[in-house]
Amino acid sequence: MADKLSDIAFWQRIDPHLTTSGRLAAADLDRLHTAGVTHVINLALADSPGILRNEADEVALRGMHYTHIPVPFNAPAEPHFAAFSKAMAESEGHHVHVHCVRNWRVSAFIYRWHRDERAMPEAQARLLMAQQWVPEASDHQDAPAWARFIAGARGTLRSSLGA
Numbered sequence: 067m068a069d070k071l072s073d074i075a076f077w078q079r080i081d082p083h084l085t086t087s088g089r090l091a092a093a094d095l096d097r098l099h100t101a102g103v104t105h106v107i108n109l110a111l112a113d114s115p116g117i118l119r120n121e122a123d124e125v126a127l128r129g130m131h132y133t134h135i136p137v138p139f140n141a142p143a144e145p146h147f148a149a150f151s152k153a154m155a156e157s158e159g160h161h162v163h164v165h166c167v168r169n170w171r172v173s174a175f176i177y178r179w180h181r182d183e184r185a186m187p188e189a190q191a192r193l194l195m196a197q198q199w200v201p202e203a204s205d206h207q208d209a210p211a212w213a214r215f216i217a218g219a220r221g222t223l224r225s226s227l228g229a
Contacts, residue, residue, distance in 0.1 A: 071097055076169035078197055086172045086198075087165045089116045092124055098163050099128040105157045107133045107150070109166040109175060116167060131157075137171050140208045142215040150175050151183055173198035174216050 069079050074097075076088035085103070087094075089110070095118075098106070106125045110117050112134075118124060125132040133153045137146045154162065164172045177195035180186035201212035 071101060076198060078169060078173075078194075080176060080194060083159075083161045084176075085161075085163045086169055086176060087163070088168045089114075090118055090121070090165055092118060095124050095128055095130075099130055102161045103130060103163045104160040105131040105133070105153075105162045107135065107153050107162060107164040109135055109137045109146075109150070109164065109171040111136045111138065114167045137166070139171065140211055142171065142174065142211060144218065147175065147178055147215075147218070151179060154179055154183070169198045170212070174201060174212050177216055178218065
């Protein structure tokens with residue numbers, strides 16, 4: 067069965083309770099809410115191109131929780147990932163939608179979260195990210211920053227398991 071939300075920009079269903087995309091329009095928020103999303107996480111900057119300017123208010127009007135973690139595209143950092151991991155942990159058991167502008171920030175964050183916090187096998191996590199982009203193979207001027215970010219420190223779960 068085709069995903070009813072697959073026409074949202076750069077859409078990806080990760081699992082039954084986690085979806086990702088690029089920029090959202092107000093109508094997309096209606097559809098996400100109807101589909102059962104209870105938490106929207108935005109990794110784009112407030113002034114990113116095409117971003118919904120009053121997104122926090124729009125999400126709240128629909129009764130969903132909103133977390134904004136502005137990640138500069140040229141400088142993703144460990145504090146951003148820590149805030150993202152915390153937001154994901156607080157949303158455990160809920161339907162979460164994570165987005166940015168093109169789903170590049172998000173795919174890298176989801177990759178790290180799967181690998182570092184969920185102990186997903188590297189190859190499986192990388193396959194999910196590669197559906198949106200592969201920073202090491204990209205010619206985007208900021209791709210090297212993202213390649214360093216995804217190669218970054220292993221998270222708490224894997225460290226606690228001795229990996």
